[in-house]
Amino acid sequence: MSSDEPLLSVEDLVITTRGATPTTIVDGVSFQVAAGGSLGIVGESGSGKSMSLRAIDGVLPAGVQVASGAIRFRGRDLLSLKSADHAALLGPEIAMIFQEPMTALNPTRPVGVQISEGPRRHLGIGRRRAHDLAVDLMRRTGIPDPERRVSAYPHELSGGLRQRVMIAMALSCEPALVLADEPTTALDVTVQDQVLKLLTTMCDELGVALVFVTHDLAVVRQTCRDMAVMYAGRLIETGPVDAVFADPRHPYTVGLMESAPDFDQPDRELVAIGGLPPNLAQLPPGCVFAPRCRYARPDCTIPPIALADIGAGRTSACRYHADFRSAVAAAVPGGAS
Amino acid sequence: MTRPMLAGTGDRPAGTPVLQARGVQVRYHEPSALSRLLRPQRSRRRVLHALDGVDLDVMPGETLALVGESGSGKSTLAKVLVGSIPATEGQVLFRGRELPARRHSATHRKVQMVFQDPYSSLNPRMTAGRMLTELVPERGQAARQAVLALLGTVGLGEDTVTAYPSQLSGGQRQRLAIARALAVRPDVLIADEAVSSLDVSVQATILQLLADLQRDLGLSLLFIAHNLAVVQHLCQRVAVMYLGRIVEVGDAQEIFGNPRHPYTQALIEAIPRMGARRTDAAPALPGEPPSPINLPSGCRFHPRCRYAQDICRVTEPALAPVEGAEPSGRVSACHFSSTIGSLARSTT
Numbered sequence: 001m002s003s004d005e006p007l008l009s010v011e012d013l014v015i016t017t018r019g020a021t022p023t024t025i026v027d028g029v030s031f032q033v034a035a036g037g038s039l040g041i042v043g044e045s046g047s048g049k050s051m052s053l054r055a056i057d058g059v060l061p062a063g064v065q066v067a068s069g070a071i072r073f074r075g076r077d078l079l080s081l082k083s084a085d086h087a088a089l090l091g092p093e094i095a096m097i098f099q100e101p102m103t104a105l106n107p108t109r110p111v112g113v114q115i116s117e118g119p120r121r122h123l124g125i126g127r128r129r130a131h132d133l134a135v136d137l138m139r140r141t142g143i144p145d146p147e148r149r150v151s152a153y154p155h156e157l158s159g160g161l162r163q164r165v166m167i168a169m170a171l172s173c174e175p176a177l178v179l180a181d182e183p184t185t186a187l188d189v190t191v192q193d194q195v196l197k198l199l200t201t202m203c204d205e206l207g208v209a210l211v212f213v214t215h216d217l218a219v220v221r222q223t224c225r226d227m228a229v230m231y232a233g234r235l236i237e238t239g240p241v242d243a244v245f246a247d248p249r250h251p252y253t254v255g256l257m258e259s260a261p262d263f264d265q266p267d268r269e270l271v272a273i274g275g276l277p278p279n280l281a282q283l284p285p286g287c288v289f290a291p292r293c294r295y296a297r298p299d300c301t302i303p304p305i306a307l308a309d310i311g312a313g314r315t316s317a318c319r320y321h322a323d324f325r326s327a328v329a330a331a332v333p334g335g336a337s
Numbered sequence: 338m339t340r341p342m343l344a345g346t347g348d349r350p351a352g353t354p355v356l357q358a359r360g361v362q363v364r365y366h367e368p369s370a371l372s373r374l375l376r377p378q379r380s381r382r383r384v385l386h387a388l389d390g391v392d393l394d395v396m397p398g399e400t401l402a403l404v405g406e407s408g409s410g411k412s413t414l415a416k417v418l419v420g421s422i423p424a425t426e427g428q429v430l431f432r433g434r435e436l437p438a439r440r441h442s443a444t445h446r447k448v449q450m451v452f453q454d455p456y457s458s459l460n461p462r463m464t465a466g467r468m469l470t471e472l473v474p475e476r477g478q479a480a481r482q483a484v485l486a487l488l489g490t491v492g493l494g495e496d497t498v499t500a501y502p503s504q505l506s507g508g509q510r511q512r513l514a515i516a517r518a519l520a521v522r523p524d525v526l527i528a529d530e531a532v533s534s535l536d537v538s539v540q541a542t543i544l545q546l547l548a549d550l551q552r553d554l555g556l557s558l559l560f561i562a563h564n565l566a567v568v569q570h571l572c573q574r575v576a577v578m579y580l581g582r583i584v585e586v587g588d589a590q591e592i593f594g595n596p597r598h599p600y601t602q603a604l605i606e607a608i609p610r611m612g613a614r615r616t617d618a619a620p621a622l623p624g625e626p627p628s629p630i631n632l633p634s635g636c637r638f639h640p641r642c643r644y645a646q647d648i649c650r651v652t653e654p655a656l657a658p659v660e661g662a663e664p665s666g667r668v669s670a671c672h673f674s675s676t677i678g679s680l681a682r683s684t685t
Contacts (some may be wrong), residue, residue, distance in 0.1 A: 044537070193606075193622070221609070256538065287659060
């Protein structure tokens with residue numbers, strides 16, 4: 001379904017901390033998103049999922065830098081763009097939605113002004129039309145009473161409404177790509193449900209591609225077509241969501257699925273992943289997950305371990321992706337956290 | 338492994354609740370008394386009903402979930418039960434005896450609480466060992482033994498004794514917070530979103546620990562959570578709150594299988610699931626809870642309810658047994674609780 005060139009192509013991205021002894025926090029991450037596609041990036045805290053997303057948007061925190069790799073958007077490498085040129089893409093082409101809209105919105109300006117700021121700057125829309133556009137976007141994102149709320153300040157809105165304002169803002173210039181970083185984590189389930197459905201329908205309607213970072217597998221399942229699982233700064237499995245859920249090909253993906261409760265499987269026992277994620281400054285040799293993997297075999301600690309194509313549009317970084325479950329009992333048992 | 342002896346609960350008849358809320362109300366006045374003094378001309382008094390008449394029984398040795406959206410009053414109820422804020426009206430009873438809002442040490446110990454963020458609830462300048470030694474009733478060498486036993490109970494190694502909270506992982510910190518709550522041998526443990534900020538793999542271990550503690554120590558656990566999938570895994574009974582009131586209580590399996598209040602129904606539908614992607618674009622529950630200052634007339638849920646009738650806009654339904662429900666004592670505050678199950682089935 002994708003054309004020859006993907007909309008977004010991240011190639012061998014490496015992100016490190018700055019300083020005398022840099023630590024690699026994202027190591028060789030590559031993925032592609034087609035126009036109108038949706039990719040969910042899943043992982044636990046510290047897996048590098050948010051950092052990868054922020055590198056695309058060029059908003060990495062201080063003390064962290066892209067060491068190598070390329071991020072191509074419509075064929076242009078964003079990393080080699082001058083910051084002004086990069087900034088010119090943000091809004092009309094690439095928009096971002098953050099976890100906590102309160103910190104992403106300007107507390108001193110009415111939300112309507114903030115929603116229409118992008119169109120005014122990038123599309124040259126006048127003040128009057130910008131106001132109407134803001135009201136229209138707020139109505140389309142399901143904000144009740146938009147004529148009144150257009151002049152409200154962020155603190156006057158609930159968390160759910162603020163997140164809708166963020167979505168309205170992100171879609172205001174009809175971008176080609178929306179980057180969402182845990183946009184519903186701070187919300188109630190009912191509001192999460194509203195916001196996820198709003199985001200997916202609007203992206204579908206407008207043909208906007210979505211990269212969605214979350215720790216919640218069920219959210220990815222309901223929101224995205226493709227998924228990528230990250231662990232210790234690396235991708236360990238990628239593929240279509242349906243296929244990965246039906247037949248996960250990496251023990252860590254299995255571990256995530258088995259440790260998370262699912263409402264549809266109330267009697268399934270939760271199996272925690274033993275141990276803790278590795279210290280990124282002292283990664284174990286070979287497979288980074290091997291010390292916690294209950295299917296690990298002796299040669300799992302021998303490099304190289306790489307994300308490999310396993311067919312049907314899927315990849316896995318497990319050497320035994322096809323039959324790890326049939327392995328003899330774990331050679332390296334995981335401890336309790 | 339030796340476990341610290343906790344005050345027995347098993348010898349009580351199952352019919353006597355350990356902890357009860359009776360008609361508990363918590364009201365706040367807006368603007369506050371101080372700001373009215375300062376600006377009397379703006380003194381239009383408004384009352385915020387954080388809790389509006391809550392009755393709840395926590396039975397011995399059970400795991401009871403308290404669920405609802407933010408602002409429903411779950412945490413306020415927990416604070417009233419644990420005694421950290423007083424009820425404006427109503428009482429909290431411990432084994433049938435009223436607990437004063439200002440509690441002395443002996444009764445205060447019986448109900449303990451674990452919070453969402455262990456990092457902000459643990460003293461960063463105290464080692465785990467000192468933190469626990471302060472709390473256990475034993476003294477001297479016996480205290481040390483008790484502390485080690487306690488650490489073992491929550492699955493922390495003996496070397497944790499000398500560790501500061503900053504040296505522990507998120508999961509270990511939550512284990513320490515649980516150990517601290519258990520140190521005074523409570524009968525009831527209230528866990529307020531205690532696993533919400535943990536990664537799934539760690540969350541599973543803490544859920545297992547809570548289940549083990551509840552079983553091995555005969556604790557009653559009041560588990561406050563917004564994640565219903567977690568609740569379904571851990572809890573035997575569920576109480577659903579909406580805008581300061583309890584709207585449904587029942588056996589977990591029965592309530593999740595056949596909710597008898599439209600709000601419970603919507604909460605269940607809103608849970609993201611790992612099964613095949615659902616295609617319905619309409620949200621399970623539109624809108625957000627109204628302000629607790631201007632409560633809706635009649636049933637407080639009616640503005641968001643898909644089944645609302647005329648009576649719902651006028652008469653507030655009482656929390657009452659559901660006709661024709663399972664024998665487990667299901668109660669629901671809906672005029673149509675006895676037919677809501679069939680309504681749900683016909684609409685889906």
